[in-house]
Amino acid sequence: xxxxxxxxxxxxxxxxxxxxxxxxxxxxxxxxxxxxxxxxxxxxxxxxxxxxxxxxxxxxxxxxxxxxxxxxxxxxxxxxxxxxxxxxxxxxxxxxxxxxxxxxxxxxxxxxxxxxxxxxxxxxxxxxxxxxxxxxxxxxxxxxxxxxxxxxxxxxxxxxxxxxxxxxxxxxxxxxxxxxxxxxxxxxxxxxxxxxxxxxxxxx
Numbered sequence: 482x483x484x485x486x487x488x489x490x491x492x493x494x495x496x497x498x499x500x501x502x503x504x505x506x507x508x509x510x511x512x513x514x515x516x517x518x519x520x521x522x523x524x525x526x527x528x529x530x531x532x533x534x535x536x537x538x539x540x541x542x543x544x545x546x547x548x549x550x551x552x553x554x555x556x557x558x559x560x561x562x563x564x565x566x567x568x569x570x571x572x573x574x575x576x577x578x579x580x581x582x583x584x585x586x587x588x589x590x591x592x593x594x595x596x597x598x599x600x601x602x603x604x605x606x607x608x609x610x611x612x613x614x615x616x617x618x619x620x621x622x623x624x625x626x627x628x629x630x631x632x633x634x635x636x637x638x639x640x641x642x643x644x645x646x647x648x649x650x651x652x653x654x655x656x657x658x659x660x661x662x663x664x665x666x667x668x669x670x671x672x673x674x675x676x677x678x679x680x681x682x683x684x685x
Contacts, residue, residue: 489501489502489514490513490514491507491508491511491512491513491514492507492508492511492512492513492514493506493507493508493511494506494508524537524663526539527575527665529668530575530665530668531543531569531665531666531667531668531675532575532663532664532665532666533583533585533652533653533654533663533664533666534654534662534663534664535583535653535654535655535656535662536661536662536663537663539653539654539663540588540598540651540652540653541651541652541653541666542649542650542651543567543649543650543651543652543675544647544648544649544650545650545675545677547677548632548635548648548650548677548679549647549648551679552635552636552648555636555681555683556636557683557684558636558681558682558683559633559681559682559683560629560632560633560636560679560680560681561629561680561681561682562627562629562630563627563629564678564680565627565628565629565632565678565679565680565681566625566626566627566628566629566677566678567625567626567628567650567675567676567677567678568623568624568625568626568675568676568677568678569623569624569626569666569667569675570622570623570666570667570670570673570674570675571617571621571622571623571624571664571665571666571667572665572666572667574665575663575665576662576663576664576665577661577662577663578617578618578619578621578662578663578664579619579661579662580618580619582616582617582618583616583617583618583654583655583662583664584614584615584616584617584654584655585615585616585617585624585626585652585653585654585655585664586600586601586652586653586654586655587600587601587612587626587628587631587650587651587652588600588601588651588652588653589601589631589634589640589641589651590640590641590642590643592641598651598653600653600655601630601631601634601640603630611630612627612630613627617662617664623673626652628650628677631650632679635648650677
């Protein structure tokens with residue numbers, strides 16, 4: 482005999498005995514029997530590069546010698562929100578950016594882990610994030626990231642510097658839109674290397 486067998490991903494109760502999961506028959510919080518797993522080619526980042534990709538799991542780590550010295554010498558400084566910024570230039574020769582854009586996030590060490598990185602989240606008194614959304618599109622030449630909230634938290638020792646105690650700036654990609662985008666930033670370009678500008682005031 483030829484017998485057809487049907488498989489459905491969600492647990493359901495077949496009240497009408499039609500062997501099909503109608504929307505009102507799905508079990509709330511029930512098991513999911515079929516897991517959708519997609520397979521993609523996994524790349525490794527270029528050596529000594531600054532790259533981010535949600536799909537490939539790339540997170541970039543930026544270190545400035547001057548930042549470490551600045552933090553040590555200016556513990557009581559007040560960082561300017563409007564004028565403090567990190568500027569990065571896109572390396573389009575190696576990047577592959579979706580037309581819908583890729584959202585960049587500042588990452589920090591999770592409070593409960595010295596290795597896990599999570600998005601920096603700072604909210605105001607009414608529960609709204611004060612961090613500006615930063616998107617990269619295929620025609621984006623550079624991005625300017627308002628980095629003051631992170632620098633101020635570094636000054637106040639409110640974020641972990643990780644295992645080696647260095648004040649790295651970590652950037653990653655949000656799961657917004659197409660997760661297959663891959664972005665490379667110029668690192669050793671004479672004119673378009675990463676630039677960190679910090680404006681501050683300090684009591685003497």
